[in-house]
Amino acid sequence: MASPSPSTSHDINEPRDGGDTQNTKDEEKKDENLLECNICLDTAKDAVVSLCGHLFCWPCLHQWLETRPNRQVCPVCKAAISKEKVVPLYGRGSTKQEDPRDKVPPRPAGQRTEPEPGNNFSGFGFGDSGFHMSFGIGAFPFGFFTSTFNFGEPRxxxxxxxxxxxxxxxxxxxxxxxxxMIFIAWLLFA
Amino acid sequence: MANIAAQRIKREFKEVIKSEEVAKCAIKLELVDNNYTELKGEIAGPPDTPYEGGNFVLEIKVPETYPFNPPKVRFITKIWHPNISSVTGAICLDILKDQWAAAMTLRTVLLSLQALLSAAEPDDPQDAVVARQYKENLDMFKLTARHWTNAYAGGPSVNSECDDKIKRLVDMGIEEHQARVALSSYNWDLERATEQLFS
Structure with a gap:
C-alpha cells in the first residue's frame, strides 16, 4: 500500500493543453474532499472538529457518541473524545443558528480564552514553580507524621x-x- | 436518519469502484439488491500465504444503523483459517465488533479482511479445530489451507494426496465436503477420519 499511486504519475505525464482549467477544477474538488464529514462522507454541516483534528457534522458525531456512551473515541483515529472537547467551526456569516435542532442538542459553543499577558509578571514566582498545598487530617501531634512522611512533595x-x-x-x-518519641511513649505506656 | 446508511453506502460504493485496489483486482464489490442493504464482496488471497491465487466471496449486510454500527460480514467461500469458521464462515475480527469506528468504510473492511488472511490470530480463534492445528502443526495447517483454497476458491495448488484420500472416503459413500472436513480435522489421517465418520 506504500507504493506511489499510479494516478499521480499519470497526472504529471498528461498533455498540458487546456491544463489550467483542469487544474483549478481538480483543486476545487480536493477542497471539497477536505471538508467532508468523516462519518456521512458528505460536506460537513454544523461542522465540528475534534481535538485530534478530525472534521464531522455535529449531528453525525453526536449520534456516534450516543451509540457508544462507554467508549467515546474518535471515529477516525480512536483518540479519546467527548462532547465537551469538540470545537465548532464557524465560517463567515454562519454564526446565526437558524435551525434549532429538535433531536440533536445544539452544537457546543466555542471557548474563548484571553491571550496570555506578556512576561512582565513572571517575577512573582507563582506561574513558574506552581502552587502547592497539602492537607493534614488529624489531631495536632499527628501533623508531625504527615509532614514527615510526605515523600515526593517539592519542598x-x-x-x-x-x-x-x-x-x-x-x-x-x-x-x-x-x-x-515522647508522644509515642505516652501512647504506649499510658 | 435511516437513509444515512444508504447514502453512505452509495458513496462508498463509488469510492471502491474507483480505488486502485479494484484496479489491481485485490478487492471487488457488487450490489446484491438495489437499496444498498446487501452487497457481495470479493477479496484475492494475499501473496505468500496458503490463500494465494484464490478468490474469496463475502456476504456483506448493512444494518440500518450503519455507519454507527459495523456491517455484518461473513465468508461465503469455504476457507480454512483460525479466525473464520470453517462451517458458517463467521469471522472473528475486532473491527467488525467492538473496535468498529464510524470512519471505517467497506473498502477498509475488505482490506482488513485481506490482512487477516495473511496474519492469523490463533489465540483469539473462531474455529478451535483450525486454531489448534495452526499452533501445533503449522505445516499441516498450511497444506490444509492451500488445499481448501484450491477446492473452494479456485486456487492453483493441487495436492493429489489430499484429493486421493477424499476420493477414497467419497467412494465409501461420504459426501465430499464432509470427507474434507473430517480429514482436515484429523491432520489427513485417513484411519482416524474414517473412524470418526462411521462412529
Whole structure:
C-alpha cells in the first residue's frame, strides 16, 4: 500500500493543453474532499472538529457518541473524545443558528480564552514553580507524621551546611523528633 | 436518519469502484439488491500465504444503523483459517465488533479482511479445530489451507494426496465436503477420519 499511486504519475505525464482549467477544477474538488464529514462522507454541516483534528457534522458525531456512551473515541483515529472537547467551526456569516435542532442538542459553543499577558509578571514566582498545598487530617501531634512522611512533595531546599539557618533547622528537627518519641511513649505506656 | 446508511453506502460504493485496489483486482464489490442493504464482496488471497491465487466471496449486510454500527460480514467461500469458521464462515475480527469506528468504510473492511488472511490470530480463534492445528502443526495447517483454497476458491495448488484420500472416503459413500472436513480435522489421517465418520 506504500507504493506511489499510479494516478499521480499519470497526472504529471498528461498533455498540458487546456491544463489550467483542469487544474483549478481538480483543486476545487480536493477542497471539497477536505471538508467532508468523516462519518456521512458528505460536506460537513454544523461542522465540528475534534481535538485530534478530525472534521464531522455535529449531528453525525453526536449520534456516534450516543451509540457508544462507554467508549467515546474518535471515529477516525480512536483518540479519546467527548462532547465537551469538540470545537465548532464557524465560517463567515454562519454564526446565526437558524435551525434549532429538535433531536440533536445544539452544537457546543466555542471557548474563548484571553491571550496570555506578556512576561512582565513572571517575577512573582507563582506561574513558574506552581502552587502547592497539602492537607493534614488529624489531631495536632499527628501533623508531625504527615509532614514527615510526605515523600515526593517539592519542598524548599535544605539550608547549606554551617549556616545559622542550618543549625536552627537541625535543632528544630531534633526537638520535633523528641516530641514525637515522647508522644509515642505516652501512647504506649499510658 | 435511516437513509444515512444508504447514502453512505452509495458513496462508498463509488469510492471502491474507483480505488486502485479494484484496479489491481485485490478487492471487488457488487450490489446484491438495489437499496444498498446487501452487497457481495470479493477479496484475492494475499501473496505468500496458503490463500494465494484464490478468490474469496463475502456476504456483506448493512444494518440500518450503519455507519454507527459495523456491517455484518461473513465468508461465503469455504476457507480454512483460525479466525473464520470453517462451517458458517463467521469471522472473528475486532473491527467488525467492538473496535468498529464510524470512519471505517467497506473498502477498509475488505482490506482488513485481506490482512487477516495473511496474519492469523490463533489465540483469539473462531474455529478451535483450525486454531489448534495452526499452533501445533503449522505445516499441516498450511497444506490444509492451500488445499481448501484450491477446492473452494479456485486456487492453483493441487495436492493429489489430499484429493486421493477424499476420493477414497467419497467412494465409501461420504459426501465430499464432509470427507474434507473430517480429514482436515484429523491432520489427513485417513484411519482416524474414517473412524470418526462411521462412529
Amino acid at each position: 524548599p531546599n535544605v539550608a547549606t551546611h554551617g549556616t545559622p539557618m542550618y543549625m536552627e533547622e537541625q535543632f528544630l528537627s531534633k526537638v520535633f523528633l523528641w516530641l514525637a
